[in-house]
Amino acid sequence: MNRRRASATAIMINSGCWLSVLRATVADLGVRPPPSSATDSADGVRQAVEAYVRALTSLSVSGLISVGGVKDEQWSRQEAGQILSDLRGRSFAIKDVQTQQDMGPSVASVRLWAENKSGGRLSETFTAVKEKKAWHLVVFMNQPADQGKESASTDKAAA
DSSP, rough: OOHHHHEEEEEEEHHTTTHHHHHHHHHTTTTOOOOOHHHHHHHHHHHHHHHHHHHHHTHHHHHHHHTTTTTOOHHHHHHHHHHEEEEEEETEEEEEEEEOOOOOOOEEEEEEEEETTTOEEEEEEEEEEEEEEEEEEEEOOOOOOOOOOOOOSSSSSOO
């Protein structure tokens, strides 16, 4: 540390500017503070979206199952196949991903915009969930209920 910086640090310490001293010391060492958990979450969600687009582009049933965070079973393979056939394996490039974590630290709303070379567009909205430190996109809608459990019903009981 040069003499001028040492004097400035001594003045800051004597005047009680501990935060300024800490910032100056951290900057001198070239140390950056760790990214916020919001940034980590956005990065994790973005990685899940990128994996989703890769699975679509390569027609990968197993890739779609992985990004969806569901078990590799007959029902999930059938649904993944249907999702892939609906998009017919077009090669999409991500144009924009917007993430809002307004439902807690483990749930996010995601908006994806992508395009392919022929000008075809893909615009989708997902819910992303974090399970066991990994982000997954909710793309499977026909997951069966666990054995021995009933599905929640929204129907009113007959009187």
